[in-house]
Amino acid sequence: MEKYILQNPDSFKLVDIFECGQCFRWNIQEDGSYVGVIKNAVIKVKEENSSIIFTGTVRNGNFKEIINNYFDLNTNYSEYKQKLGKIDNYMKESIEFGDGIRILNQDLWECIISFIISANNNIPRIKKIIEKLSLNYGEKIEFDGKIYYTFPTPESLSNATVDDLRNMGLGFRDKRIFNTTKMILDKKVNLEELKKLDNTNSMREELLRLDGVGPKVADCILLFSLKRLDVFPVDVWVRRVINELYIHNENEEKVNKNEIQALAREKFLGLSGIAQQYLFYYRKNQNNITKENGKGA
DNA sequence: TCCCAGGCGGTAG
């Protein structure tokens, strides 16, 4: 059992990090801790007073390095928040709400598959499908008396037929996962070379060649795995909040995506990706609160 | 029940 304690970290709240929509393999436990699988490691994270306690098992690699990298611990989020907080009042509120958000450094292959699954889908179901894929095509890894499963490798997932994938609950995304897995395995898109590209647009062009990867999914991959902070993924929530704040179009669905991204680049400069995450998390959660009140409970 | 979800690919204009 590995252990690592972080004292007084800056901008680190488990609920913000894991519930802001960037990742799908972390689950809250009865004691408020979260357990998740990162590559070949199972990790439990718990907040205690002002410390963060990581425990877990790792098959290969250095536990502390895995955590430092995955949780982006060498980045100063206070600086980001200070810059973005000056932009306007809603941005300031969003930052206060999602104060403990950090953008994780997720595995590229896992991120690609996960966000192809995210298309026209909801977060609970995305998580369910990914767990089922891991159960069927990942490797067992034991921690704390329980069995967990690693995210499947391209090799392992390529054993699945389109019908097998359909049976995982993927729906119409089955062929996209099948084709993309094959393209990556055959290095039609070489992920190691892609990581070395020096600008966001050339990375995006490569990602867009994959079946099931369009503009939105590509931007999520660029932000959540490739640390491109200058992207601005536009989904229904971000479209909604940007329209409400700045555009005021009566028909929200008609608001042009390019207009939103141009506006975001202008307002948030090189930090649009971070800004997007605060806005998404705050706006989506405001809606949940409204819904709960609406039920009159 | 019906609407909706971190959209994409294909086709038509």
Added chain:
DNA sequence: CTACCGCATGGG
């Protein structure tokens, strides 16, 4: 280039 549509599934 933009506009629209079909798509599988299950959560709320």
